[in-house]
Amino acid sequence: MKLGKGFFSRNAKEVARDLLGEVLVRKIGNKILRAKIVETEAYFGSEDPASRAVQNGDLRKTMLMEPGTILVYGVHNNWLINFVTSNEGKAEAVLIRSLEPLNFEAKTNGPGLLTKALRIGKDFHKKNICETSNLWVEENFGFDETKKGSLEIAEAFRIGVKKDLSKKLRFYIKGNKFVSRK
DNA sequence: CATATGATGGACT
DNA sequence: GTCCATCATATGG
Numbered sequence: 001m002k003l004g005k006g007f008f009s010r011n012a013k014e015v016a017r018d019l020l021g022e023v024l025v026r027k028i029g030n031k032i033l034r035a036k037i038v039e040t041e042a043y044f045g046s047e048d049p050a051s052r053a054v055q056n057g058d059l060r061k062t063m064l065m066e067p068g069t070i071l072v073y074g075v076h077n078n079w080l081i082n083f084v085t086s087n088e089g090k091a092e093a094v095l096i097r098s099l100e101p102l103n104f105e106a107k108t109n110g111p112g113l114l115t116k117a118l119r120i121g122k123d124f125h126k127k128n129i130c131e132t133s134n135l136w137v138e139e140n141f142g143f144d145e146t147k148k149g150s151l152e153i154a155e156a157f158r159i160g161v162k163k164d165l166s167k168k169l170r171f172y173i174k175g176n177k178f179v180s181r182k
Numbered sequence: 183c184a185t186a187t188g189a190t191g192g193a194c195t
Numbered sequence: 196g197t198c199c200a201t202c203a204t205a206t207g208g
Contacts, residue, residue, distance in 0.1 A: 041189075050189070057205055074203040076190040095189060112190050122203090160189055 003137040005130050008067035008085050012042035012092035015085040017171045021141050021151050024099060026118040027134040033118060034138070035108060039098035039172040039179045041158045043082070045091025050161035053091040062126060063091040070132070072125040078112025081120050083129055097159070097170070100178040110180045 003022065008015055019037050026033045043051040045063065052073065053060040062071045062084065069084035071093055086092040099108040099117075106117035115121070120135070129136060141148045152174035158164050159180070172179045 043189075052189080052204085055205060059204080073189080075188055077201050077203085078190050079203095080189060082189090097189085110191070158189075162188075 001139045002130065003139050003142065005066070005068045005128075007137075007142070008083055008129075009087055010067075010085060012044060012085045012094050013169060015083070016040040016042040016094045016169070017153060018141070018143075018148065019083075019094060019096075019137070020153055020171055020173050021148070023102065023138040023140050024096070024118070025136050025138050026120070028119060033104050034102040035099035035104075035114070035118070036102055036140075037096060037098075037137075038100050038176045039096075039170070041095045041097055041171070042085075042169040043093045043095060048165060049163040050158060050165070051091070051093075053093075060091060063093050064089055065126070066128070068128045068130040070124045070127050070129050070135075072115075072120065072122050074122070076112070079115040079121055080111045081115055081124070098172070098178055098180050100176060109178045 019040050022037050024035050045053045053063045065084055066088045067085055071082040072079050082093040082095045084093050097111045099114045101108055108114040108117045154172050154174045155168040156170045157168055158170045
């Protein structure tokens with residue numbers, strides 16, 4: 001079962017944490033690639049100096065769109081995939097940083113690597129994860145806090161950002177070997 | 183059009 | 196840990 005918009009229409013920090021353990025599914029032709037989300041980061045709007053929503057471009061506009069909107073943005077020759085969260089009009093998003101491949105082999109332990117492995121590019125930009133037929137998040141834990149409790153989740157400061165907030169906005173599954181670490 | 187910047191990755195010490 | 200290739204994006208002229 002796919003995760004719906006209700007899942008994404010919450011605070012980015014909550015969504016980032018709850019996305020851990022869920023399964024990202026990518027359909028390419030007749031192949032289905034499934035990968036577990038093991039590392040995420042939350043980004044906010046004007047109050048977040050690391051977020052690109054502090055600038056007044058297309059990225060900010062996209063972050064203001066409805067929950068579940070896919071935001072693909074390029075940096076240093078890589079595509080990074082985000083899901084817009086919270087309600088329409090509030091600039092929040094969750095960056096997918098790392099995946100654990102479940103039925104295929106590929107390097108997915110980094111935000112730029114996983115988009116290459118899943119062949120995610122700008123063509124997904126501004127589409128909605130709840131409505132696309134070749135990319136979605138499969139419910140594994142969903143809103144079930146009890147099941148979610150079986151996961152060991154670690155919090156940390158975000159990676160690679162120039163000016164981070166003094167909050168821990170990076171979440172990953174403790175001990176998972178596919179987590180990118182530096 | 184010109185230029186600055188960076189939410190990276192890989193090679194190397 | 197350091198260095199750097201490389202390009203999407205924002206902004207200024």
